[in-house]
Amino acid sequence: MTVSAKTRAPRLGRRERYDPKVVAAAFILIAPTIIGLCVLNIYPFFDTIRRSLYKTQGLGPETYVGLKNFEKLFSDSMVGHATINTLLYMVLTVPVGVLLSLIFASLLNGKIKGRDIYRGIYFLPMVVAPAAVAMVWRWIFNAENGVLNYVLGLVGIQGPSWLADPNTALLSCAIIGIWSAIGYDLVLILAGLQSISKSYYEAAEIDGASGVQTFFHITIPLVSPTLFFVVLMRAMTSLKQFDTIYLLINTRNPAYKNATVLMTLFYREAFEKFNKGYGSAIVLYTFVIIAIFTAIQFIAEKKFVHYD
Amino acid sequence: MTTAAQTAPKRKLNYRSRGKVITHIILIIGSFIMIFPFVWMILTSFKSNGESLLIPPTFLPKEWLVENYTEVTRTLPFGSLYFNTLMLMLLRIVCALIFSSMAGFAFAKLRFPFKRFLFFLVLTQMMLPNQIFIIPQYQMLADMGKLNSLFALLFPGLVSAFGTFFLRQFYMSLPNVLSEAAVLDGCNTFQVFFRIMLPLTQTAMMALAVFTAVFAYSDMMWPLIVNSNVNMMTLSAGISSMQGQYTTRYPILMAGSTLAMIPMLVLYLLFQRQFIEGIALTGTKG
Amino acid sequence: MRKLFAILLTLCMVFSFVSFASAEEVTITFAFWDNNQEPGMTAIAEAYMALHPEVKIEVQVTPWNEYWTKLEAGALADSMPDVFWMHSNQFFKYVTASKLLALDFDYDYTPYPEGVTSLYTYEGVHYAVPKDYDTIALVYNKEIFDAAGIAYPDGTWTWDTLLETAKKLTDPEKGIYGFGAPNDRQSGYLNLVYQNEGFAFENGKSGYDQPATQEAIQWWVDLQKVHGVSPSQESFVDMGVDDQMQAGKLAMCFTGSWMMSSYTNNELFADKFDLAVLPQGKTRASIYNGLGYAGAASTKYPEVVKDFIKFCGTEEANKLQAEKKAAIPAYAGTEHYFTDNFTSINIACYPEMIAYGVQYPFSPNKSLWESQEEELMNEVYAGSKTVQEACTELHAIIVDIEGE
Numbered sequence: 001m002t003v004s005a006k007t008r009a010p011r012l013g014r015r016e017r018y019d020p021k022v023v024a025a026a027f028i029l030i031a032p033t034i035i036g037l038c039v040l041n042i043y044p045f046f047d048t049i050r051r052s053l054y055k056t057q058g059l060g061p062e063t064y065v066g067l068k069n070f071e072k073l074f075s076d077s078m079v080g081h082a083t084i085n086t087l088l089y090m091v092l093t094v095p096v097g098v099l100l101s102l103i104f105a106s107l108l109n110g111k112i113k114g115r116d117i118y119r120g121i122y123f124l125p126m127v128v129a130p131a132a133v134a135m136v137w138r139w140i141f142n143a144e145n146g147v148l149n150y151v152l153g154l155v156g157i158q159g160p161s162w163l164a165d166p167n168t169a170l171l172s173c174a175i176i177g178i179w180s181a182i183g184y185d186l187v188l189i190l191a192g193l194q195s196i197s198k199s200y201y202e203a204a205e206i207d208g209a210s211g212v213q214t215f216f217h218i219t220i221p222l223v224s225p226t227l228f229f230v231v232l233m234r235a236m237t238s239l240k241q242f243d244t245i246y247l248l249i250n251t252r253n254p255a256y257k258n259a260t261v262l263m264t265l266f267y268r269e270a271f272e273k274f275n276k277g278y279g280s281a282i283v284l285y286t287f288v289i290i291a292i293f294t295a296i297q298f299i300a301e302k303k304f305v306h307y308d
Numbered sequence: 309m310t311t312a313a314q315t316a317p318k319r320k321l322n323y324r325s326r327g328k329v330i331t332h333i334i335l336i337i338g339s340f341i342m343i344f345p346f347v348w349m350i351l352t353s354f355k356s357n358g359e360s361l362l363i364p365p366t367f368l369p370k371e372w373l374v375e376n377y378t379e380v381t382r383t384l385p386f387g388s389l390y391f392n393t394l395m396l397m398l399l400r401i402v403c404a405l406i407f408s409s410m411a412g413f414a415f416a417k418l419r420f421p422f423k424r425f426l427f428f429l430v431l432t433q434m435m436l437p438n439q440i441f442i443i444p445q446y447q448m449l450a451d452m453g454k455l456n457s458l459f460a461l462l463f464p465g466l467v468s469a470f471g472t473f474f475l476r477q478f479y480m481s482l483p484n485v486l487s488e489a490a491v492l493d494g495c496n497t498f499q500v501f502f503r504i505m506l507p508l509t510q511t512a513m514m515a516l517a518v519f520t521a522v523f524a525y526s527d528m529m530w531p532l533i534v535n536s537n538v539n540m541m542t543l544s545a546g547i548s549s550m551q552g553q554y555t556t557r558y559p560i561l562m563a564g565s566t567l568a569m570i571p572m573l574v575l576y577l578l579f580q581r582q583f584i585e586g587i588a589l590t591g592t593k594g
Numbered sequence: 595m596r597k598l599f600a601i602l603l604t605l606c607m608v609f610s611f612v613s614f615a616s617a618e619e620v621t622i623t624f625a626f627w628d629n630n631q632e633p634g635m636t637a638i639a640e641a642y643m644a645l646h647p648e649v650k651i652e653v654q655v656t657p658w659n660e661y662w663t664k665l666e667a668g669a670l671a672d673s674m675p676d677v678f679w680m681h682s683n684q685f686f687k688y689v690t691a692s693k694l695l696a697l698d699f700d701y702d703y704t705p706y707p708e709g710v711t712s713l714y715t716y717e718g719v720h721y722a723v724p725k726d727y728d729t730i731a732l733v734y735n736k737e738i739f740d741a742a743g744i745a746y747p748d749g750t751w752t753w754d755t756l757l758e759t760a761k762k763l764t765d766p767e768k769g770i771y772g773f774g775a776p777n778d779r780q781s782g783y784l785n786l787v788y789q790n791e792g793f794a795f796e797n798g799k800s801g802y803d804q805p806a807t808q809e810a811i812q813w814w815v816d817l818q819k820v821h822g823v824s825p826s827q828e829s830f831v832d833m834g835v836d837d838q839m840q841a842g843k844l845a846m847c848f849t850g851s852w853m854m855s856s857y858t859n860n861e862l863f864a865d866k867f868d869l870a871v872l873p874q875g876k877t878r879a880s881i882y883n884g885l886g887y888a889g890a891a892s893t894k895y896p897e898v899v900k901d902f903i904k905f906c907g908t909e910e911a912n913k914l915q916a917e918k919k920a921a922i923p924a925y926a927g928t929e930h931y932f933t934d935n936f937t938s939i940n941i942a943c944y945p946e947m948i949a950y951g952v953q954y955p956f957s958p959n960k961s962l963w964e965s966q967e968e969e970l971m972n973e974v975y976a977g978s979k980t981v982q983e984a985c986t987e988l989h990a991i992i993v994d995i996e997g998e
Contacts, residue, residue: 023418032407040466124569127522137345143829145365164827164831187519252778252971273961274687356862357861443666451671533663533667536664549629
């Protein structure tokens with residue numbers, strides 16, 4: 001075999017046999033992780049599948065109901081609302097969030113004064129307790145006296161009741177979601193940007209490329225593996241979103257139907273209504289949705305992501 | 309350099325400094341938005357109970373009450389909370405880095421049967437909500453008799469699907485030429501991993517370490533459920549236990565949250581330079 | 595590889611270091627959820643430990659949401675706390691799964707409100723000793739009343755008086771409303787339902803189809819939607835009714851006795867409010883509920899647990915609880931220890947109302963329809979359903995679930 005220019009793991013024909021030594025090494029390397037995952041996560045997953053076929057009453061007796069939970073799922077209007085809200089939430093948070101993180105990361109990648117301070121600041125949302133975050137944002141979004149409406153008022157706009165208006169409730173949660181996530185994504189993208197060799201930029205400079213051109217033709221393609229990862233993670237997380245929405249939108253909120261997402265619905269069914277079977281069905285339904293989007297992204301990966 | 313640089317200086321200089329100013333403006337506005345909720349949080353932590361509920365809200369506290377802080381340190385055993393949180397972060401980081409780099413490398417660079425399926429298992433964990441893991445994991449710990457311990461805190465984080473996926477991405481971007489050269493030199497797979505590939509992932513490992521630390525830090529529900537003694541809690545769990553059933557004394561909660569935030573911030577500021585600065589990659593890159 | 599091994603070894607050492615067992619003495623865990631009541635509970639535990647030095651009691655506070663998840667996880671794994679608070683909503687779930695310790699000792703339950711005792715009795719066996727009870731009263735802002743020159747509420751008030759006064763005190767320009775009427779059951783419309791001689795749920799039957807019930811709920815909703823004396827439901831999302839009250843935006847509202855500790859801790863508001871009994875409709879009523887001390891069936895020390903629970907129910911323990919302003923103690927005659935803490939307000943009206951108190955409706959399957967009630971009422975407030983429609987729908991749901 002020659003040292004080839006192809007750098008992805010060479011895709012050999014089906015007839016080529018595996019190297020037993022390599023296979024053995026591979027299995028040893030993945031063993032701890034796979035075993036751990038099976039015990040910690042895959043087993044509960046199967047348990048969830050099993051549960052979705054039953055109806056549980058409180059702590060004890062289970063009755064087998066087959067696919068009834070799923071029938072109920074597809075006829076439940078709340079599930080319909082929650083699905084739309086969940087997808088909407090994803091559409092709101094992923095593109096905007098990743099874009100903002102990319103912009104900020106690029107800016108912070110260069111040599112500017114106070115760079116370390118900025119990085120510290122952007123990281124802040126990651127280190128604060130969720131309860132405190134929810135509380136502070138609730139005040140910011142307060143219809144009458146919150147900061148946001150106060151500032152809008154200065155410019156002559158009458159701000160809405162952010163958390164209670166059906167039109168803005170989900171948006172408000174999305175804003176908080178983006179705010180909290182910028183820190184994460186920023187760090188990840190920065191790591192990716194940092195690993196781009198400077199020689200590319202130097203070459204571009206010599207060629208007379210402008211900042212924008214460099215950005216689109218050099219930076220983005222080279223950071224695309226990281227971007228792919230960030231987008232994928234963000235998408236998964238947003239579809240599973242629970243904490244903030246649960247804390248801020250309760251069942252007495254007029255905007256409840258417009259802001260409840262699949263995971264808050266699941267939690268309420270499983271832990272507040274003690275309907276674990278139905279809750280499990282919701283989890284599986286969500287899982288399928290996430291799997292579909294993940295698959296889409298992997299297909300896109302082949303087209304758009306450049307691995308060196 | 310040559311004439312190219314000499315002929316262009318004036319234009320480049322203006323362009324550069326304008327770019328810098330715009331950059332700063334954007335960053336400052338962004339910083340303000342990032343930081344405002346914290347400023348609010350810290351200011352509230354010095355207010356009195358009544359003042360925190362006032363409408364319209366006051367910005368600066370009328371009186372700067374330090375009692376909120378002393379009370380919170382009296383109520384919660386911050387020493388234990390810091391220790392538990394730090395230990396948990398450390399343990400989880402060690403586990404994540406070791407196991408995920410092994411698995412990440414294997415998935416990225418090695419050929420073996422069932423690879424797709426096994427990787428799908430990794431993805432599965434990330435596509436499922438955490439809540440379904442809580443009760444089964446709790447039961448396992450109860451059966452082992454290890455409830456209310458540091459091990460219990462660590463348990464869900466023994467392996468990391470996120471870490472595996474993240475490092476796999478990174479390894480995939482490392483050129484194969486290096487490993488192929490090493491194989492030709494007679495290295496076995498493990499040596500390729502340890503001597504060649506692993507050292508190249510320092511940046512990513514540091515980033516993963518930071519993430520694992522943050523996930524461990526902010527996990528609130530699990531410590532509350534699996535540990536009962538307040539001395540075995542982590543910071544986030546301890547802080548959230550200050551919420552009363554119907555009312556919360558917000559200034560105290562804010563004071564607790566501020567205290568809880570400080571070590572994380574310090575750690576990050578100390579280490580960010582190391583992993584963000586990055587280390588010049590050797591080998592065939594660039 | 596060597597480095598790996600070393601790290602693993604260190605890990606093992608660390609684990610073993612932190613998991614060594616404790617000594618021979620009996621340690622029992624005592625779990626509950628309200629951080630505000632922790633001083634009271636700790637006082638009780640310490641008093642018991644003083645009498646029984648061989649027993650160590652570990653107090654555990656877990657916030658409300660996590661408390662139940664944790665209790666459930668513990669129940670499934672047979673590792674529940676030894677002694678814990680029980681709530682009427684959850685009682686059936688645990689007792690029907692045999693997770694609670696039967697309190698099969700001779701005990702005098704007469705000092706406690708009968709309703710609370712029966713809440714925690716199942717098939718003739720007691721499973722919890724009553725801890726406290728709470729009722730709903732009318733709280734009003736003295737300053738606002740004084741500024742308008744209107745007399746304070748008292749025992750003569752009726753629904754009409756309430757509405758009239760609320761109208762007089764509502765001043766949208768100042769941002770002040772006469773009465774806070776959020777979408778709330780226990781502290782809200784259920785009180786009116788019973789005052790109007792309707793009922794919500796009793797003996798397995800739903801009362802939501804009763805005209806008297808629907809009328810009462812309508813009256814409550816109208817306060818917001820028709821008379822405008824209450825802030826909108828949206829504003830309650832931003833700021834709860836008690837927070838609005840304490841911020842001086844409401845002249846009056848209903849609130850439970852458990853809120854008194856919070857109201858009096860607010861030094862800006864503590865001397866501006868006072869309490870009165872609820873106004874009467876066709877009759878008097880105030881919703882009450884009570885918590886109990888229960889034990890785990892799987893506990894390793896059933897005798898110690900029973901003994902401690904008995905202690906929690908004594909006059910002495912109730913006194914300790916009350917002195918720390920936790921809640922109105924269940925033991926008759928000890929209420930004054932609670933009320934003594936609040937000399938500046940007419941706190942006595944809370945215990946007074948237990949005389950005509952109505953138990954907060956509950957049933958084993960309540961959790962299945964309770965949240966639907968909230969959602970339906972949500973639609974009423976949003977204007978997409980009338981009270982009648984919502985109640986009829988709810989009635990059908992309850993009949994379907996409860997079988998009657």
